[in-house]
Amino acid sequence: MLIFDRQVALKEHLKSISYPKTTIGFVPTMGALHQGHLSLLQESLQNNTITIISIFVNPTQFNNNEDLAKYPRTLESDVQKIKSLNESILVFAPKVDDIYEGKTISEHFDFDGLENQMEGAFRPGHFDGVGTIVKRLFEIIQPTNAYFGEKDFQQLQIVRKMVEKEQLPVNVVGCHIFRESNGLAMSSRNERLSAHEKQKSAIIYQTLLDAKAKFGTKSAENIKEWVANKFERETDFKLEYFQIADEATLLPCLRKSKNRKYRAFIAVFVNNIRLIDTISLN
Incomplete structure (x- = not known):
């Protein structure tokens, strides 16, 4: 299994293994993987030549520093879960400086008002942070298809709007919510x-x-x-x-x-x- 912590190395590897009909499936995550994440990977594996997962706790989408500090970081166990699913999956686990190059700030986006409802109303700046990291990851990886869980349905619609407005050549795929045995959405x-x-x-x-x-x-x-x-x-x-x-x-x-x-x-x-x-x- 290959794990990359720098975007330059990942880009070079993708160039070396790509060919005209290559399709890249991408699953962006913040780690602490569960069955819902693995189901996204399975969807990508079934429909793409290459599957990549990112594991990156993105600081710009947190408006609560305590929440950011407490967010679970379990890279070692995450890698084992990915490996047990399929060793061909590429893992991109960059550091903050590699993504933000010393300027950990968000771009500002106009999502046609989608950003002002629900999560946006209670988490100011959250969706600018989401848009920033997803756009940067799309630019680095250049996926054919990107997979998102419907639990974060507002985020899914935000990403679709960003792809539309930025004219990014990515197909955004929404996938069903995985739940615990008592119905609690996996998170x-x-x-x-x-x-x-x-x-x-x-x-x-x-x-x-x-x-x-x-x-x-x-x-x-x-x-x-x-x-x-x-x-x-x-x-x-x-x-x-x-x-x-x-x-x-x-x-x-x-x-x-x-x-x-x-x-x-x-x-x-x-x-x-x-x-x-x-x-x-x-």
């Missing part, structure tokens, strides 16, 4: 949960399922009130937001339309650990 942050917290966090996905069931007969505002009241009674959890939004624009659903697709989005704190999830309502 690197789950590593920070105790067994008890992980078990109780099943309430997040159950709330989304209940919201989906109600969406056929209840208004979006009525469902939002129901969710807020539900979490007021749950002392172990703090609801940051629950929103029902248009999938394309991410704008809040004010009145349902038969011609639109909607999703429910939720962010919850469990003992200061922030978890997000989403579900399609159509």
